[in-house]
Amino acid sequence: MRSPRRRVSLAATAGVTVALLAAGCSSSGSSSPSGSGSSSASPSASALEQSHITVGALPVVDDAPVYLANKLGYFKQEGLTVTIAPVTQSPQAIPDMLHGTVAIISGANYVSFFEAQAKGTVSFKVLAEGVECNADTFGVAVLPSSGITKPADLAGKTIAVNVLSNIQTLTLNAVLKADGVNPASVHYVVVPFPNMIAALKTGQVSAISAVQPFLTGAEATDGATQVVSSCDGPVAHMPMSGYFATQAWAQQNPNTARAFQTALLKAQAYANANPAAVKAILPSYIKITPQAASKVTLGTYPSTLDPAELQQVLTLMKSGGLPTTGLTASALLFH
Numbered sequence: 001m002r003s004p005r006r007r008v009s010l011a012a013t014a015g016v017t018v019a020l021l022a023a024g025c026s027s028s029g030s031s032s033p034s035g036s037g038s039s040s041a042s043p044s045a046s047a048l049e050q051s052h053i054t055v056g057a058l059p060v061v062d063d064a065p066v067y068l069a070n071k072l073g074y075f076k077q078e079g080l081t082v083t084i085a086p087v088t089q090s091p092q093a094i095p096d097m098l099h100g101t102v103a104i105i106s107g108a109n110y111v112s113f114f115e116a117q118a119k120g121t122v123s124f125k126v127l128a129e130g131v132e133c134n135a136d137t138f139g140v141a142v143l144p145s146s147g148i149t150k151p152a153d154l155a156g157k158t159i160a161v162n163v164l165s166n167i168q169t170l171t172l173n174a175v176l177k178a179d180g181v182n183p184a185s186v187h188y189v190v191v192p193f194p195n196m197i198a199a200l201k202t203g204q205v206s207a208i209s210a211v212q213p214f215l216t217g218a219e220a221t222d223g224a225t226q227v228v229s230s231c232d233g234p235v236a237h238m239p240m241s242g243y244f245a246t247q248a249w250a251q252q253n254p255n256t257a258r259a260f261q262t263a264l265l266k267a268q269a270y271a272n273a274n275p276a277a278v279k280a281i282l283p284s285y286i287k288i289t290p291q292a293a294s295k296v297t298l299g300t301y302p303s304t305l306d307p308a309e310l311q312q313v314l315t316l317m318k319s320g321g322l323p324t325t326g327l328t329a330s331a332l333l334f335h
Helices: 018-025 061-071 090-099 110-118 167-178 193-201 214-222 247-252 254-273 275-284 307-319
Strands: 052-057 081-086 104-109 124-132 138-142 158-161 187-190 207-211 225-229 239-246
Touching: 052 061, 052 090, 052 254, 061 081, 061 104, 061 124, 061 239, 061 254, 061 275, 090 104, 090 110, 090 239, 104 110, 104 124, 110 124, 110 167, 110 239, 110 307, 124 247, 124 254, 124 307, 138 214, 158 167, 158 193, 167 207, 167 225, 167 307, 193 207, 193 214, 207 214, 214 225, 239 247, 239 254, 239 307, 247 254, 254 275
Parallel strands: 052 081, 052 104, 158 187, 158 207
Antiparallel strands: 104 239, 124 239, 138 207, 138 225
């Protein structure tokens, strides 16, 4: 059992290359959750530096709360109009963030963004944690005909990941190492989540590292089998993703950032208390049937901010040989 999450005030919560960031010169009926509360008065619409913002979002379960916040009117309650723009990989939104056409990216894998900051290319603030993985929410799946039945069988195999050198590769490497498998013996290739099943079926890859709902989809429709849980052992309950803004944007728009944070964390609490609502909204932004969505295993949506959670990611990055120079968990949070 892990220790209870330390409560922090709401004011406190895979590799991006320099070339990508340099490419930033080219761009592009409400209800309240039980016990969610609010630690401070909501800013009035007139106090917001920006009342209309665009949020980049991936087609993954992590982002359900941002869609729920829109549907339930939580952003409106804070004076915000939020437009959600789909992206296939969270780093793709960085150029638009630098130009100001996208204010916030949701469901962003921590590793890519922290690595970019450690390299000094751009500074970010985490407005909220996205999702924390649970058993069967994140793992490696193969087809029955692959002959792969255990972690050791992945040695020498090609595995699809959404982004290289990110939370997917680091967690899987940690699990493989704990199981006596040399992580250097596997080969990672980039395949966007929606294309992973096709890559597996055509033999482009031997295995896929998938998050929900793609993991459940592969198992339900294609007979794939999960052979490794990427949220087990040394990386159990690992924080997976977060809501990022650039430090410059957060400094220039503190009331807007606070309004988004307040509404989003309220939606996170609602999502945890209402898993059926999460599954019901998935088909609205992911190519998944309501029946398939009802079978998806959900992670945990943190509704408070805890620097200890981000420290787990920084520790994992350091152990994986990725840069963390100058990064401290508390300083990464939007205060």
